[in-house]
Amino acid sequence: MISVQHITKRYGTFTAVNDVSFTVDKGEVFALLGPNGSGKTTTMKTIVGLNVPTEGKVLINGIDIRTNPKEAKEFISYLPQRIVFPENLTAREVIRFYGSMRRLSKELADKALATAHFNGFSDKTVSEFSGGMIQRLGLAVVSMPDAPILLLDEPTANLDPQGVKQFREFVLGMKAKGKTIIFSTHLLAEVEQLADRVGIFVGGKLAALESIENLKTTFFQSGSIEDLYLHYVGSCENENR
Template sequence: MIEYRAAVKRFGVQTAVDAITVSIGRGEAVALLGPNGSGKTTTLKMAAGLIRPDAGDVLVGEPAFRPWEPSARRVLSYLPQRVAFPEALTGREIVEFYRRLRGIPAERSQAVLKFASLNGAGERAVGTYSGGMVQRLGLAVAMLPEADLLLLDEPTAALDPDGLRAFYALVEQRQAAGRTIFFTSHQVGDVERLADRFLVLANGRLVAELSQAALRDCLAARGTMRVRLDRDTPGLLEAIRRIAPSASRVGDEIVIAGAASLRPQVLDLVRSSGAQIRGLVAEDGRLEALYRELVARGAEHTE
């Protein structure tokens, strides 16, 4: 559904996107992560056809089109990072305007207002909306066409809890229908449960690409395990340190940092020692910390 082929975008002497090559398939939900200024919005705008690459290529749809070609407008819908609507109009009037502009059946208006949790506020002027409600209205407009490809720039940035629930439901619904969602974020906690794949940008370059399975493995490897025993068993800590050098004793617990994936081996050693396990806690690493590590590592390689 989306293919970047060594895509480059420059603004004057500044390279905003530096030779990105990646493909996103039908039905995938892919999160593009990165700090402010890393090139996320520029990358998304190229897929939306709002700007063209200076080198390389970008293709969308099946069959593939360049996104700035008129044919591509049938397959994609785009939500910009900052949305603004005439404050004197009601939410329903805004949705109706965009529905008529794109020739979409009338019943879609009520459906998207309800889905975005705005059906009760549809008759109110947009000027009375909170920031989160304006963002939800933007989501409602983006949902109108039921496009095969949905491009969302920082969709969770201003969302309140109702808006987040609506966004989660949107992603799940679109995936179930075989549609593709490509969205940006710098708030990794909001998107951890949503994406099939995570792309990380730093200084305009793609520095990491992780599937959900790879992400789980990375987080497990960075996790912490705490084993509380019924007694101190001589030699057990030293045996565990042979496979997990970070192991330490804290009170009646053995604490192993960065090795939650070694749980089966550690438990075998404990059982062999004759000690009884009184408590066991295994915590995966935090996505936020992994994200910062990937960005920092990528920034070092791109400077």
């Protein structure tokens, strides 16, 4: 469903992502795990077509995101790391606008708002919303188009514990619907609970690509996922030295 092929992204002399390749199959939940600045967001933004790779390409259902972006993006729904909506628009106006970008009806947009428990708040402006409500509105925008692929960039970074719980329920619900999900995080518990496979990013490189099942059977017997993560981060840092 998603094929990332030898992606490299350089900013001048700095290499943010270095020859990263992986595939994500239909219905799979894939986590990009790594410390801050390890290349997760750059990779995520390249998959969505927001970043132009220096080398390599991304295929969404066999469609190159660079050469046919509109067609490829029909399959994708993306939640940025920090979501912002115009403060003087109401929740209804926001969701209807994003619905109109995908040629969806107003009724469907209103339904997505109701599903996200926005009843009573639909006609209030974004300036009146808490951070959690804005994130919920973001998730409503992302889930509205029923796109087969969801890309979520550090979705729990700004959430309180209740928001994190709601996000987990959201991902599990989407997984049950057969969606393909890629999310980036530096929280190991999220990976363990939600992901089928994990790609560990260190210093712009994909240090490891493992299924959670494999990790559990081969590594967890002798340690936790935290030990595994530190093992990869440590060995990559040693290599770089």
